[in-house]
Amino acid sequence: MSASTPQPDRSVRPADRRVSARIGAIAESATLAVDAKAKALKAAGRPVIGFGAGEPDFPTPxxxxxxxxxxxxxxxxxxxxxxxxxxxxxxxxxxxxxxxxxxxxxxxxxxxxxxxxxxxxxxxxxxxxxxxxxxxxxxxxxxxxxxxxxxxxxxxxxxxxxxxxxxxxxxxxxxxxxxxxxxxxxxxxxxxxxxxxxxxxxxxxxxxxxxxxxxxxxxxxxxxxxxxxxxxxxxxxxxxxxxxxxxxxxxxxxxxxxxxxxxxxxxxxxxxxxxxxxxxxxxxxxxxxxxxxxxxxxxxGDLSAVHEMRTAFDRRRRTIVRMLNEIDGVVCPEPEGAFYVYPSVKALLGKEIRGQRPQTSAELASLILDEVEVAVVPGEAFGTPGYLRLSYALGDADLAEGVGRIQKLLAEAR
Incomplete structure (x- = not known):
């Protein structure tokens, strides 16, 4: 599939176009948008757990x-x-x-x-x-x-x-x-x-x-x-x-x-x-x-700090893959690098969950945030609807709690 460079509307006088076609066509970063929403909810006192941003939870050495x-x-x-x-x-x-x-x-x-x-x-x-x-x-x-x-x-x-x-x-x-x-x-x-x-x-x-x-x-x-x-x-x-x-x-x-x-x-x-x-x-x-x-x-410098982080990420990787694959309708391949999982949720789309029937992974991600206050990024952001991206670059306790909430919610799918 190809995308074409946006062209300005030539029927509109240039001085009347407020934003250029080139810049107006740029989509907001979906990952940063999800992360910002999660942080805003958390600042408002909501117990939100965010799997959105690809950001290590460790401090800079x-x-x-x-x-x-x-x-x-x-x-x-x-x-x-x-x-x-x-x-x-x-x-x-x-x-x-x-x-x-x-x-x-x-x-x-x-x-x-x-x-x-x-x-x-x-x-x-x-x-x-x-x-x-x-x-x-x-x-x-x-x-x-x-x-x-x-x-x-x-x-x-x-x-x-x-x-x-x-x-x-x-x-x-x-x-x-x-x-x-x-x-x-x-x-x-x-x-x-x-x-x-x-x-x-x-x-x-x-x-x-x-x-x-x-x-x-x-x-x-x-x-x-x-x-x-x-x-x-x-x-x-x-x-x-x-x-x-x-x-x-x-x-x-x-x-x-x-x-x-x-x-x-x-x-x-x-x-x-x-x-x-x-x-x-x-x-x-x-x-x-x-x-x-x-x-x-x-x-x-040396790579000792990254070795310590990689050990933690590896542990979290195995935990999140196991927990996600315990959910009926979720298929989560084991990633070999980075700190993300990308499970398929296509089998859950159209099923009833708490009175709603999400038809897309974007709708499912919104439902997860609204119902159990866990932020994930839908596959639409990455060019492949029907999936969710979760970063496991967050603390072990938050990871287990967040995926646990998702497990309980999606277990209700009928």
Whole structure:
């Protein structure tokens, strides 16, 4: 399925159009909207448990916070710095990339951005022209199609489901490819499903992209959150011949519990990174120097903090999968990465629950929030109705209580 770039109504005088067609077509982030509603209800005294936001419940490690405190005291950080990022942070990101994924890059191939979302938008803006198509496997994170369309591109969705572990095949990608295809989006581990591609599967997709001269944008934000026998694989490290047409986006948010610090980055060919840096120089200029200094401490440090978080996430992963699969009508595959589950609730749609018959997963999510005060995100937000996304990046007690409430509610389905 393709979406087209919105066109303004030419029958209306330009001065009378209050919001541009391009910006007016952008949908609100569904995950942030659900999280905001849950927090508002909680602030009003309601015992809401939120599974909406992909945000670790752990505090940012102390040594990172201390680096920020020291940065505040240093007058160097009270001034403008290079738009593309502190040189020492770019060097550290290049070193971290080699350490963690085996991909050797130069600091000149790195752009430091205001979080992962800016990295994604600027990457697409740097490589897409109007009408260029981007193959987007679904379920997808809500921001990808919006960033593509804002950059003038056309997202082409390729739908997967639980029967394939939410992973797309080369055959599906080839069926979606047209003469206008420029980029394929590759995300492993995945948000919202937690799917992780095997080395062989990733290599097959990478070789297909090389064969057809396509670009790849790969989001590696969950690189350290894999479980069991699953393995994170970086495509440009796996296939060096792909590197000249690969853009990697990443950041500190998930690995170091730094969602609020807003530091991400783009890694890619020098000309693309230079173009994206030029864009950022006019859009936002440099990322906050204090946040950059904190990020420097994070990426230059060891991974002991993330190992502790991953252990907790793994425990919660097994608990939430077990509890959800105990509900009649719910099918929840076990995710191998990130910190989300993506259960199918298609068998529950149309059934009566407390006098209502939700026909869509959006209606079911609303019912769950209204009746038992648990916030989840419906599959409509990720391009695949009939599912719910729950983040298990919250405390063990809240997780058990929240899913327990859902179990009791859905047990009433008739």
């Amino acid at each position: 102390d040594y990172i916070v201390e680096a920020a405190v020291e940065a505040c005291r240093d007058p160097r950080n009270h001034r403008y710095t290079p738009a593309g990022g502190l040189p020492e942070l770019k060097e550290a990101i290049a070193a971290k990339t080699l350490r963690d994924s085996g991909y050797a890059v130069d600091a000149s191939q790195v752009l430091v951005t205001n979080g992962g979302k800016q990295a994604i938008y600027e990457a697409f803006a740097a490589i897409l022209d109007p009408g260029d198509e981007v193959i987007v496997p679904a379920p997808y994170w809500t921001t990808y199609p919006e960033s593509i369309q804002l950059a003038g591109g056309v997202p082409v969705e390729v739908v997967t489901d639980e029967t394939t572990g939410y992973k797309v095949s080369v055959e599906q990608l080839e069926a979606a490819r047209t003469e206008n295809t420029k980029v394929v989006l590759f995300v492993s581990p995945s948000n919202p499903t937690g799917a992780v591609y095997t080395r062989a599967e990733a290599e097959a997709i990478g070789r297909w992209a090389v064969e057809h001269g396509l670009w790849v944008l790969t989001d590696e934000i969950y690189e350290h959150l894999v479980y069991g026998d699953a393995e994170f694989v970086s495509l440009p490290a796996l296939l060096p011949e792909l590197a000249d047409k690969t853009v990697v986006v990443n950041g500190v948010a998930k690995t170091y519990a730094m969602t609020g610090w807003r530091v991400g980055w783009v890694i890619g060919p020098k000309d693309v990174v230079k173009a994206a840096t030029n864009l950022q120089s006019h859009a936002t200029s440099n990322v906050s120097n204090v946040a950059q200094r904190a990020a420097l401490a994070a990426v230059a």
